[in-house]
Amino acid sequence: MEFNNNLNEINAKIQLLKKTAGELEKLGENFPALGKNIARILASLKMLELNISDVVYLSPDR
Amino acid sequence: MNSDQKYWNPVLETLSRKKLKALQLKKFKRIFQWTYDRSKFHRKLYNKAGITPQDIQSFDDVRQVPIVDKSMMRDIQRKDPFPYGDNLCVSLEEVCEFRQTSGTTGQPIYQADTWQDWEWWAECWSYILWAQGYRPRDRVFIPFGYNVFVAFWAGHYAAEKIGCEVVPGGVLDTQARILKIQELKATALMGTPTYILGMADTAKSKLNIDPSGLGILKITCAGEPGASIPGTKNRLENAWGAKVFDHAGATEVGAWSYECSAQPGGMHVNDAFFLVEIEDTDTGEIIETPGRRGKMIITALDRYAQPCIRFDSKDIIEWDPKECACGRTFRLIRGGVLGRADDITKVKGVLLSPIAIEQVVRSIEGLGDEFEVVVDKVGDIDRITLKIELLPGMEKRRSSIDQMLKDQLRIQTNLGYRLEYHGIGTLPRYNVKGKRFKDLREHS
Numbered sequence: 001m002e003f004n005n006n007l008n009e010i011n012a013k014i015q016l017l018k019k020t021a022g023e024l025e026k027l028g029e030n031f032p033a034l035g036k037n038i039a040r041i042l043a044s045l046k047m048l049e050l051n052i053s054d055v056v057y058l059s060p061d062r
Numbered sequence: 063m064n065s066d067q068k069y070w071n072p073v074l075e076t077l078s079r080k081k082l083k084a085l086q087l088k089k090f091k092r093i094f095q096w097t098y099d100r101s102k103f104h105r106k107l108y109n110k111a112g113i114t115p116q117d118i119q120s121f122d123d124v125r126q127v128p129i130v131d132k133s134m135m136r137d138i139q140r141k142d143p144f145p146y147g148d149n150l151c152v153s154l155e156e157v158c159e160f161r162q163t164s165g166t167t168g169q170p171i172y173q174a175d176t177w178q179d180w181e182w183w184a185e186c187w188s189y190i191l192w193a194q195g196y197r198p199r200d201r202v203f204i205p206f207g208y209n210v211f212v213a214f215w216a217g218h219y220a221a222e223k224i225g226c227e228v229v230p231g232g233v234l235d236t237q238a239r240i241l242k243i244q245e246l247k248a249t250a251l252m253g254t255p256t257y258i259l260g261m262a263d264t265a266k267s268k269l270n271i272d273p274s275g276l277g278i279l280k281i282t283c284a285g286e287p288g289a290s291i292p293g294t295k296n297r298l299e300n301a302w303g304a305k306v307f308d309h310a311g312a313t314e315v316g317a318w319s320y321e322c323s324a325q326p327g328g329m330h331v332n333d334a335f336f337l338v339e340i341e342d343t344d345t346g347e348i349i350e351t352p353g354r355r356g357k358m359i360i361t362a363l364d365r366y367a368q369p370c371i372r373f374d375s376k377d378i379i380e381w382d383p384k385e386c387a388c389g390r391t392f393r394l395i396r397g398g399v400l401g402r403a404d405d406i407t408k409v410k411g412v413l414l415s416p417i418a419i420e421q422v423v424r425s426i427e428g429l430g431d432e433f434e435v436v437v438d439k440v441g442d443i444d445r446i447t448l449k450i451e452l453l454p455g456m457e458k459r460r461s462s463i464d465q466m467l468k469d470q471l472r473i474q475t476n477l478g479y480r481l482e483y484h485g486i487g488t489l490p491r492y493n494v495k496g497k498r499f500k501d502l503r504e505h506s
Contacts, residue, residue: 007073043178047185050335050364051071058084 011056014048021045063225065199068388070192074334075390082391083121086337089363091118094127097369100151103138104130104371124337124372125348129359131374132163135171135314146174152367161212163313164495173212173313176367180219182335183212183316187220189332190320193388194307195280196250198225203248205231205239205261212313213285213494214252226250236264243276251281255288255298256496259431262301267487274303284309285495287417290321290329290398293424297431308398310377315370316362319395322388329399330392337361338393339372340379343403352383352396357403376403378415407501409437410444412476416499419448422470428456428463432489438502448479451486 021041028035069075077085095115097104108114111128118124138147143154150157152174159175175183196202202221206214208230221228229246231239240261243251251258258281265271281304283289289298289308298306308329311317318336319329331338340349340356349356358377362370382396401415408414416435423433430451437446448471452460464481471479490497 040177043176043181046178047181050182050185051074054085054089055073055077055081058081058088 007052007056011053014053018045065197070189075392077391079391082333085334090124090337090361093363093369094118097151097371101149103148127372129372129374132171136169139172145172149368150174151369152176157367161313162210164211171314174367179365179367182364183216184219184223186317186332186335187216188223190309190317191220191224193320193322194282195323196224196226200226200250201246201248202226202250203229203231203243204252208232216317217252236261237268240265240269247277249279251278254285254494255283255294256286256492257494258298260491273301278302278304280304281306282309287399291417291421293421297424310399315360315373316365318360324386324388326386326394328382328394328396330390330394333392335363337363352381355380378403409446409477414475418474422474423450426463426466428453428459430486434489434498436500446477446479447482449482449484449489451489452483453486
């Protein structure tokens with residue numbers, strides 16, 4: 001499957017997005033328009049992790 | 063984006079069985095740890111069984127985890143944190159969606175979801191809709207009374223997520239919904255089989271509209287097993303001139319299975335997001351062999367606010383050994399959901415599933431869509447009465463229909479029936495789920 005070859009690369013970008021979103025979340029404590037929109041972005045990022053990252057971290061031998 | 067892509071997730075849906083099992087075990091450990099740390103209800107249950115997160119290292123360990131059923135949920139709810147009680151794993155501030163079960167089998171269960179859980183619901187439904195051929199070019203009409211029941215809410219959000227145009231058919235009555243489908247040239251529909259069949263009947267009888275000419279290409283059914291029952295599926299597909307697909311889910315579980323466009327005579331379990339086990343109802347043994355029916359025990363592997371771990375769904379299912387032509391590696395359950403453990407009852411010492419009767423009635427030409435089964439007692443003997451409607455113009459064929467019905471019922475259910483013919487349109491009609499089985503024996 002073509003996607004299996006670049007899953008690591010896709011995952012690296014997801015983790016980068018998550019890190020950035022986490023940083024923005026901290027800044028959004030007193031800024032509802034920032035905090036609440038970041039909360040939604042984090043939920044979407046979780047869906048990316050369920051779809052992609054969970055497989056990347058899977059040991060193929062298990 | 064390439065709309066020709068066959069899979070919503072080309073990686074997970076074609077993952078090897080070995081890797082899928084590894085993924086399930088990894089996720090089970092994660093949700094178990096999360097729940098053990100946060101839910102007083104679950105921790106108490108697991109401590110009593112002597113199981114901690116460190117004990118879960120294999121599927122054999124998973125099988126030692128106590129099963130949760132709906133009655134246990136009822137006991138803990140309506141208490142703090144109100145109204146969800148001790149199994150809520152997040153703060154009330156994080157809960158953004160309330161849903162409840164229909165209460166068909168007792169007091170309704172309340173279900174809390176965070177926005178992440180709600181995204182997860184839509185994600186599960188995205189697998190369903192994509193597999194059934196929904197694409198951004200579709201205009202999806204949802205004839206559903208948007209309310210406290212989860213029903214097609216998540217289907218709505220998933221259709222949006224996929225990029226479809228969604229038309230909410232909310233408070234419109236059935237005739238207005240049909241006219242709106244016609245006006246907007248909708249291409250897809252979602253509903254219970256009972257309601258979608260009833261809509262077709264209303265289109266013909268009240269509006270003189272042939273539903274097969276409306277341009278609906280696909281229909282996703284849920285809430286009842288009808289779309290996996292060949293007789294009912296044929297009637298739906300013929301009435302609407304559309305492909306009809308089944309899907310099964312539950313408020314406290316999630317959207318765990320779907321029929322794909324290959325229509326393999328069953329449904330795929332979303333093995334990447336759920337762990338489905340089948341339990342022998344007599345021995346409690348977990349069934350791995352295809353072809354043996356049992357009760358589904360299910361874990362939602364990624365649902366966090368109110369986790370669903372080894373939940374006794376009471377759905378009767380069996381594994382199908384065949385590989386699906388669609389290429390998905392997610393396992394198939396043959397014939398979809400075959401019944402409910404609490405629906406299957408003994409009549410004259412024989413196990414009777416109402417679904418088997420539905421299949422017979424709806425496979426016979428000359429009979430209407432509706433029927434009713436009444437079980438009562440005459441003296442000490444069980445009696446089953448099947449009420450059916452004869453279509454207009456079929457009087458001359460009544461004796462052959464009668465014989466065919468008796469023969470098929472005998473073959474499919476091993477039981478004899480008293481047949482009661484009614485005029486078309488005289489048996490009860492249902493707007494959502496049908497209640498066609500009545501057991502009056504306790505009151506006889």
